[in-house]
Amino acid sequence: MWKNRVLALVQQSKNFSFSTRRNLQQATAVEIKDSKKTNLLDTNVYLSVTKPSTVQPLQGTQAVAYDDIPGPLTLKVVAKFWEIIPNVGTEMTISLLYSLMSGSFGVNSKSVLKKFFDRYGPIVKLHGAMGRDVVLLSRPEHARIILDQENNTLFRSCMDSLDKYCREFRVCKYIEPFSITGVDWDTIIRTIEEPTEATVFKHQRRVEEICDDFIQRMLMVRNTQEEVPNDFKTEILKWSLECLSHVTLNKNLGFLNPEGVNITSDGGRLLTSISTTRDALRRCEHGVHLWRFLETPSWKSLVNNCHDIDDILFKYLENAINCIRDKKMKNANFKEAPTIEYMLLKEKLLPDDVMTILLDMFLVGASATTHTVQQLLYHLSKNTRCQIKVHEEISKHSIDTDMRKLPYLQACIKECQRIDPPISIMNRVLSNDVIIHHYRIPKGTPVLFATHLNNFREEYFEDAHKFKPERWISSDLSSEYQGYATIPFGYGPKSCMAKELAEMEIGMLLYQIYKRFRVEYNYGELKGSKDLFSSPSRPLKFRFVERKY
Numbered sequence: 001m002w003k004n005r006v007l008a009l010v011q012q013s014k015n016f017s018f019s020t021r022r023n024l025q026q027a028t029a030v031e032i033k034d035s036k037k038t039n040l041l042d043t044n045v046y047l048s049v050t051k052p053s054t055v056q057p058l059q060g061t062q063a064v065a066y067d068d069i070p071g072p073l074t075l076k077v078v079a080k081f082w083e084i085i086p087n088v089g090t091e092m093t094i095s096l097l098y099s100l101m102s103g104s105f106g107v108n109s110k111s112v113l114k115k116f117f118d119r120y121g122p123i124v125k126l127h128g129a130m131g132r133d134v135v136l137l138s139r140p141e142h143a144r145i146i147l148d149q150e151n152n153t154l155f156r157s158c159m160d161s162l163d164k165y166c167r168e169f170r171v172c173k174y175i176e177p178f179s180i181t182g183v184d185w186d187t188i189i190r191t192i193e194e195p196t197e198a199t200v201f202k203h204q205r206r207v208e209e210i211c212d213d214f215i216q217r218m219l220m221v222r223n224t225q226e227e228v229p230n231d232f233k234t235e236i237l238k239w240s241l242e243c244l245s246h247v248t249l250n251k252n253l254g255f256l257n258p259e260g261v262n263i264t265s266d267g268g269r270l271l272t273s274i275s276t277t278r279d280a281l282r283r284c285e286h287g288v289h290l291w292r293f294l295e296t297p298s299w300k301s302l303v304n305n306c307h308d309i310d311d312i313l314f315k316y317l318e319n320a321i322n323c324i325r326d327k328k329m330k331n332a333n334f335k336e337a338p339t340i341e342y343m344l345l346k347e348k349l350l351p352d353d354v355m356t357i358l359l360d361m362f363l364v365g366a367s368a369t370t371h372t373v374q375q376l377l378y379h380l381s382k383n384t385r386c387q388i389k390v391h392e393e394i395s396k397h398s399i400d401t402d403m404r405k406l407p408y409l410q411a412c413i414k415e416c417q418r419i420d421p422p423i424s425i426m427n428r429v430l431s432n433d434v435i436i437h438h439y440r441i442p443k444g445t446p447v448l449f450a451t452h453l454n455n456f457r458e459e460y461f462e463d464a465h466k467f468k469p470e471r472w473i474s475s476d477l478s479s480e481y482q483g484y485a486t487i488p489f490g491y492g493p494k495s496c497m498a499k500e501l502a503e504m505e506i507g508m509l510l511y512q513i514y515k516r517f518r519v520e521y522n523y524g525e526l527k528g529s530k531d532l533f534s535s536p537s538r539p540l541k542f543r544f545v546e547r548k549y
């Protein structure tokens with residue numbers, strides 16, 4: 001099992017020796033947990049740590065009691081039923097909301113949530129069992145109150161089945177899926193953020209090659225009508241995974257081989273297990289949470305496929321540990337090290353923590369990037385004027401330009417994420433009492449922001465249903481709360497750590513596509529569902545027409 005091998009490597013790293021004196025059979029996961037001071041590889045680390053904003057104490061005493069927050073009575077009745085089953089109340093409510101938002105029950109998520117707000121006002125309480133209700137918000141001014149007072153003890157609840165997997169099969173010091181907790185949170189988050197953010201431009205050269213491979217692959221699968229096949233989304237996912245493999249592991253996993261990915265290679269196996277894990281996660285999170293008590297088929301599939309991903313990624317973790325040890329022996333520097341090495345260099349993170357972060361990145365990060373590319377190709381196909389402007393802009397710049405500095409291209413990405421955010425709901429658990437809309441909400445309450453409802457509010461975005469990238473360039477966006485009205489990468493200290501990277505990767509892909517092709521979509525409206533791993537409502541049969549200069 002890979003865990004025993006991790007233990008061996010940790011020990012080797014400590015001893016600076018290739019031989020391990022530890023009896024691996026006796027090495028248990030508990031030992032990792034106990035060795036909190038495990039210093040994987042001691043080195044002079046160069047990462048600066050910026051403290052997240054401090055919490056402001058709650059002001060104001062004229063608040064209305066929490067119990068008076070309006071909410072649907074029917075849910076109160078359902079909550080009574082849930083109370084019978086321990087530990088599922090709040091999670092059921094969150095899960096139900098996710099399901100409603102994703103249309104899993106065949107309902108339009110936006111209209112369901114909008115109905116809640118239209119009926120009960122800007123703050124809605126959904127009654128859960130165990131005294132932990134869920135508060136639903138959508139207004140940016142309310143999001144601002146909560147997000148501005150975030151601190152490092154605050155945590156989010158999200159994807160409980162993945163959380164359960166990590167709790168059962170990993171020994172992490174600080175990290176839960178998509179949620180990093182604990183007093184040393186700020187140090188840890190920088191460990192991951194710095195290499196992905198500060199070195200973005202460094203990765204651009206290799207990302208350029210990966211985008212080139214993507215185009216070669218697209219040309220291979222394109223038919224005589226110049227249309228790509230129904231499952232083109234998998235090709236975009238492969239591009240996204242190849243970029244991620246480069247940034248995190250410094251490896252080419254062959255996702256974009258012209259003749260197709262070899263299913264027995266690491267890339268092929270990773271692609272299969274990631275796709276199957278995403279299906280299993282969707283089924284676990286959006287159905288009844290029986291997996292909390294029983295080994296349901298969805299739970300078994302989740303476990304088996306996460307094990308497969310772990311096995312593959314572990315090989316690279318093992319390589320990174322060996323590589324760090326060699327570099328240290330040769331006194332080499334770590335300036336160009338891939339993300340995985342940076343993470344391991346920090347004494348705070350255990351190998352299991354690193355594996356959990358990688359799993360998040362490969363499952364959720366790659367999926368969000370894929371969704372954005374798919375919807376951008378669609379919006380630019382339907383808005384030819386914008387596509388022409390993109391082409392004009394990129395024609396004036398060489399491929400070596402920092403893609404994050406092309407204003408119109410970046411405005412298109414932002415506008416696409418306003419209309420089709422890959423992650424449309426954000427959740428937090430309050431670390432302090434707060435007063436919102438004159439209601440006092442106690443510490444510990446789970447809060448969900450239906451951020452995607454703001455994206456279409458005319459008071460924040462004129463012609464809100466129109467794709468208008470110009471709005472991000474002109475000074476039209478002047479409202480005090482504009483910054484909180486659309487937050488595709490989240491907000492504050494817990495926001496997405498790979499925002500810059502994602503913007504560079506997507507920018508580079510668009511640069512290469514529109515430089516060479518005109519893209520059409522000759523079918524109906526293409527919507528990405530709002531579930532965890534959004535799937536397009538129609539086949540992605542884009543037509544890539546070579547430009548004639």
Ligand code: HEM
Pocket residue numbers: 177178179180196244357360361362364365366368369372422423426427487488489490491492493494495496497498499501502
């Ligand atoms: C268009 C692409 C992406 C979008 C829209 C996106 C969006 C988000 C959002 C909304 C969050 C939660 C933020 C919050 O609650 O405030 C998040 C967190 C996160 N994202 Fe991204 N993401 C993208 C790409 C990526 C990529 C490529 C990676 C991997 C390199 C990544 C890694 C992560 C991680 C690890 C977290 C968890 C941070 C934490 O727990 O504090 N994301 N992302």
